[in-house]
Amino acid sequence: MWRPAQQRPLRSPTIRVGRHITECATEDPPYLHLTRVSTDAYRHEMTEADHRRLLATIRQCKGKVMISGYPSDLYDAELHDWNRHDFSIDNKAAGGKSKRTMTEAVWTNFW
Numbered sequence: 001m002w003r004p005a006q007q008r009p010l011r012s013p014t015i016r017v018g019r020h021i022t023e024c025a026t027e028d029p030p031y032l033h034l035t036r037v038s039t040d041a042y043r044h045e046m047t048e049a050d051h052r053r054l055l056a057t058i059r060q061c062k063g064k065v066m067i068s069g070y071p072s073d074l075y076d077a078e079l080h081d082w083n084r085h086d087f088s089i090d091n092k093a094a095g096g097k098s099k100r101t102m103t104e105a106v107w108t109n110f111w
Contacts, residue, residue, distance in 0.1 A: 027067040029054060035070035048074070055079065064110040071105045079107045 055078040
């Protein structure tokens with residue numbers, strides 16, 4: 001189960017830009033169940049309520065934040081004032097000989 005950032009380490013690398021240091025948090029949570037075929041692919045799954053808590057938490061961050069997932073109405077609504085960037089990817093988790101192409105999104109509050 002997902003826990004708020006205050007209760008777990010958040011992947012937050014320090015990025016040096018010239019003489020300034022900027023914090024940039026990245027989140028790559030288990031994707032929403034309604035956006036994927038397999039709903040038990042992760043060791044720690046997240047419910048829709050967990051995703052809502054995660055989104056509410058990252059919206060409070062003062063620094064730069066990026067979160068990835070498959071496009072969804074929930075993320076688009078909750079992050080409506082963020083930027084969304086879409087990428088075509090091969091679905092690495094799919095079984096079988098052929099991999100279907102998926103659209104993966106990255107929402108950012110800075111780019």
